[in-house]
Every structure is written in structure tokens, then in C-alpha cells.
Amino acid sequence: MNEADGLRQRRPLRPQVVTDDGQVPEAKDGSSFSGRVFRVTFLMLAVSLTVPLLGAVMLLDSPIDPQPLSFKEPPLLLGVLQPNTKLRQAERLFDNQLIGPESIANIGDVMFTGTADGRIVKLENGAVETIARFGSGPCKTPEDEPACGRPLGIRAGPNGTLFVADAYKGLFEVDPWKREVKSLLSSDTPVEGRKLSFVNDLTVTRDGRKIYFTDSSSRWQRRDYLLLFMEGTADGRLLEYDTETGEVKVLLDQLRFPNGVQLSPAEDFVLVAETTMARIRRFYVSGLMKGGADLFVENLPGFPDNIRPSGSGGYWVGMAIIRPNPGFSVLDFLSERPYIKRMIFKLFSQETIMKLVPRYSLALELSDSGAFLRSLHDPNGQVAAYVSEVHELDGHLYLGSFRSPFLCKLSLRSV
Template sequence: MNEAEGLRQRRPLRPQVITEDSPAQEAKEGSTYSSKVFRVTFLTLAATLTVPLLGATVLLDCPIDPQPISLKEPPLLTGVLEPNSKLQKAERLWENQLVGPESIVNIGDALFTGTADGKVLKIEDGVIQTIARIGHGPCGTREDEPTCGRPLGIRVGPNNTLFVADAYYGLYEVNPGTGETKMLVSTKTPVEGQKLSFVNDLTVTRDGRKIYFTDSSSKWQRRDYLFLLMEGTDDGRLLEYDTITKEVKVLMVGLRFPNGVQLSPAEDFVLVQETTMARIRRYYVSGLMKGGADMFVENMPGLPDNIRLSSSGGYWVAMAAVRPNPGFSMFDFLSEKPWIKRMIFKEAHISKLPSSLISEEKGGFSALVMQQYRICIWIYEDFTFIPEVSRLLIAWCLKSIWEISSVLMIVLGILEDSMCYIRC
């Protein structure tokens, strides 16, 4: 063995590097640790809150049993449906003097309407007078409404008598001169085994013999109209009352929120607004088609409320809510999703539900539905709920008057121009 081979081989020494943690690195590690703690804490709190909430949602009773409703895509708001602001020219009359006027009629220069405080009012020469009251006080709250009464539809009979549909009490005849009231149909008396819970609107033949009226639901009352609308209940009916025989007949069943009604000029059919379905049904009361029914207009650009004859031969229709297109319609979105509606109504009390469930825009419609099924629409941005539009020619005004009654706002207006500029 030579000397070189006898030497032990030594590994090369690697330099030993001694480092200290820099402040930046310590801060980074501390930040990472804090983030982990925050995430764990947040997730723990979220789970703590969410799990009981979901459990409560499952266990809580839902006040409605929503049905899936299939609606077509709303029509585009173009052409005759294009939004405009013509009704912003209207002057508000008797603002803060009327409480939710609904239907309005005239006898000469005098106007008559029913209001949310249970009164039937006469308005003449600017003077407001209470001529009748079907219910009794107190009024003003949701709990009071069934005893207070809620006059909705109102019509003039052949002898200038008033026929009034009260949501809670039934059909009444009112003498506009003396204020005397006479019950015709009571909600306490079931009709063909089904109670009247939400008497809504009526239309009367020219001879005053037949009164056609809607009962929007046998389950829900007027104060629960949002429940009725969102549940999609199909227990509404169209009925006929004979003022001679005193008989009440059921003409149509299975309607989803039947609302306004209107006889045709020839009195051969009755139009029925089906609010939940955004359509108008037709029921034949005379002629070869008597007893039959068909669709008059469907897939309307809003939810139809009341309907009245137009002097041009068509029909004026008031819309309670818009189905915007283009745009997002909350009502259409929820229609086929009953599980979402259940969650909403489990979590929120009826009085606290957002108005966006019904009206996505602060606006409504006034629609002229012609016999040829063409539609002229007005969208007005200044009113949210507009139950009715009627046309009157009043001598002292020397122009057309529209009475637009809102559930929420005063709604009588005199337009600057005559309404003849509305054309399809």
C-alpha cells in the first residue's frame, strides 16, 4: 500500500450557513396562521347558524302549498307595448282624502267608489260623502278588514241603483240617494258546497236581471291575496246571480285568482281576468256557444286585475304587476319553483314580504284589448298597483276622464289631452 492509498479520504466540507428568520417571514407565517384561524372560526359560526336555520326551515309549517305554474315567456315590450310616460301628465284628485278607492262608476256628474275603510262614497262637485257602509269599524289594520268590509267591484243598475261586491260580505244593492243597502248574496251561505271567501268583481246585464261575479278563492280572503297569488290556488269561480229567482249558479270552476269581470257589448259572453295565469278567459252566456268557455287573451305582459268596456268597442284592462321583457320577472321566476316559495313564506311574515315578489318595477299597465285580440298597452311608472281604469265623458270637464284606482295610492286623474290618441 502506498502512502496515497493509506491516507483516509475526507469528504469536502460544506460551509455551514447560519440564518435568522427575517421580520417579513415571521409576519408571513403569522398572517397565514391568522387566516387559518379566521377561516376556521367563520366556518364554525356559519355552520352553527346555518344548520339550525335549515333545520327550522324544514320543520316550520308553510302557510301556503305552492303549486308549480307554467307560464310562457312574456311578450317583448316593443311596438304598441313599448313603455311610455303619458299618464304622468295626469293630475291627482282628492289626494289623501280617499283610502284605496277600487272600482269607480258614475251617475251623471257624480262618481261612486268603494274604499279600503269599508265605505261606499259619492263624489260630486268636489265634495266627498259617505252614502253607505256594509261592514262596521274598527278599520285600518289587516285584522280589522273582515269586519270592516272591503267594497271592491261596483256597477250601476238600470234604475241607477248601485250593485256592490264586498270581499267579505257578498253582493249588495245600494240606493245612491238614501244609502239604503240590501243584501243579495251572503258569503255566509255556501254555493254548491263551497264557501265564498273572496268576492271580487261583478258585471250586470242591461236589464239588471243577471249579475255575474267572481269569487277569487274559497280558501284565501282578500287580505291574504299574496298567499293566493303565490300559492297558485285553483279554487276560484265565476258565478251568476238571478235577481228575479234569487238563485246563484256556478258557471266556471278551477280558476286561478279570477279577478275582474266584464260582459261583452252584446251580452253574449263574460270575460274573466285570471290574474295568476296572466290571461283572460271567456265564458259564453247566450247564443250557440252558451255554457262553453275558451281563451280570449293569454300570456299578457302583466298580471290582469280589473277590466272595463272601452268606448271604442274593446276593453280596458288594468295590470297589477309588470312581467318585464327584456328584464327579470320575479313572479315568472318563482312560478315553477314552489320550493323557493315555501322557503320564503316560512321565513317571512306576510306583512314583511318584499313587494318585489309582485311588482319588479314601480309601474303598471293599462291595456286596450281589441276584439281582434290586438293589444295597446300603457306602462306608467308612477303607480305600482292599479286596480281599474274606467272611461267617462263628464260635461263639466269637457274632456275624457280616467279613474285609475290604486290599492296603495290615490288614483283619479284628468289627462291634459283626450284619450283618442290611443291607437293600435
């Protein structure tokens, strides 16, 4: 064999193709295989952990048993309801000297409120003075409330006294000058076979004879107000108490979180906010319609709290949560999906959920027939947070709050 034949029979070497990362194809194929193995292993591990976790969550008891609720599309936030920042012009009063001043009353120029630490306080000349307590205890957390008491609705009576609704203790009359406390109706007293678990707000006739008040639930207490709201329990009542006879009557039953109440100027009907349903109902206490009830206003732009008179002859309604339109109303969405509510409350505490609920303060003025007259807003609750009540006095609005450590004061001239 000559040299030329040897060259022809010698098999040429295949050139080695080098990839961009400097690896030969065999190495690249190995890396892909390893990646697939890793992904499959990770997926199997994730499934093996997630499935038992979901199973465990499904087995957990939910503290609420909500039923589906249907709402109309919220009113458009246009015209009278057009968002603004007018509440941000408010001045904060007694900052960090009050805890949750839910409701406000005045006798002359002196104002009074109840606080989350169980006190009734007088607000005069820039000072906060305790005048009454209905309970005792450390009063530092919601868990202390049953022993400590939680004053909510407060009204001035005809004889220079205050009428107070305490969520846990019942109805009281307080002489703020003598610092005397008189129990009118204890929460331990059953009314038509059911206990008063969440006494909320009250309104009083001019002669002081009748008190109309709400018991928000026979099942839930005030410290569980978010559970009551999200469950939509229909066991709240509007009641009447006679200060002379001590007689108690149930006027309306099966309400979903009845909250603020307000007598009409003619004292012929009582308005009651049905918070969960974003509406205000009306019950007639005198006249041709006595004993009857109807809707005063429905499909409100938010969830109503207390109702108080306005200088125009209408009513102020405080709201801490709105139903944005245009926009997405989370609470409307959840109301029709109770299974999501159950899951949420299996995983998170009330306090955690409250932090996730968008804050939006709204003071809405209604006419004497329930028409929207004007609205004052604080998007995100930057200044006036968690508004529970709008109390009009001498050309100013005083804004109560169920959580904030202050009151707010707003001049009506500026809005």
C-alpha cells in the same frame, strides 16, 4: 492558534432579513398560522350556526302549498306594447282622502267608489261623501277587513242604484240618493256546498236582472290575496246571480284567482280575468255557444285585474305587475319553482314581499277580439301606482287602485 486561524473558525452571523412590515420571518409565519386558525374557527362557527338555522327554517310550516305552473315566454314589449310614460301625465284626485279606491262607477257625472276602510263614497264637486257601509269596526288594517268589509267591484244599475261586491260580505244594491242598502247575497250562504270567501268583481246586465261575479277563492280571503296569487290555488269561480229569483249558479270552476269581469256589448259572453295565469277567459251566456268557454286572450304582458269597456268597443285592463320581456320576470321564474315560493313565505310577511315586488302600472286596451290596441305605462308606478281598474268617461280615464290613497285622471287627448 494564531489570530488568523481564529478568524477562519469563527462562524459568521446570518444577516437578519427584515420584511416590509418590519417583522422577521418567524413572526410572519406565526401570523399566517394565527390567520388560518381564525378562518377555520370562524368557518366552524358559521356552519354551527347556519346548519341549525336552515334546519329550523325547513321545519317551519309555509302558509302556501304552491304547485308548479308553466307560462309561455311573455310577449315582447315592442310595437303597441312599447314602454312609455303616458300614465305619468295623469292628475291625482282626492289625494289622501281615499284609501284603495279599487273600482269606479258613475251615474251621470257623479262618480262612486269603494274604499279599504269599508265605505262606499260619492265623489262630487271635489268632495268625498260616505253613502254606505256594510260592516263596522276600526277599519285601519287588513286584519280589520272581515268585520269592516271591503267593497271591491262597483257598477251602476238601470234604476239609479249601485251594485257592489264586498269581498267579505257578499253582493249589495245601494241607493246612493236615499242611502239605503239592500243585501242581495250574503257570503255566509254556501253555493254548491262551498262558501264565498273572496267576492271580487261583478258585471250587470242592462236590465239589472243578472249579475255575473267572481269569487276568487274558497280558501283565501282578500287580506291574503298575495298568498292566493303566489300559491296559484285553483278554487275560484265565476257565478251568476238572478236578482229576481235569488238563484245562484256556478258558471266556471277551478279558476286560478278569477278577478275582473265584464259583459260584452251584446251581452252574449262574459270575460273573466284569471290573474295568476296572466290571461282572460270567456264564458258564453247566450246564443249558439251558450254554456261554452274559451280563451279570449292569453299570455298577457302582465297580471290582469279589472276589465272595463273602452270607447272603441273593446276593453281596458288594469295591471299593477308586468312580465318584462326583454327583461327578467321574477314571478314567471318563481311559478316554475314552488320550493322557492315556500321558502320565501316562511321567512317574510306579505307586506314585506309586496314592498319587494317591482311596481309597474299598465293600462292595456284590447279590441273586441282580444288584440292589443294600445298600452299606457308608468314604469315604477311613480304617479299612477297599483292600478286595478281603468274607467273611461267623457274622454278621460279614471284609474282605480287597490292600495293608493287617491284616484288618477288622465285625458285621452294627451295620449
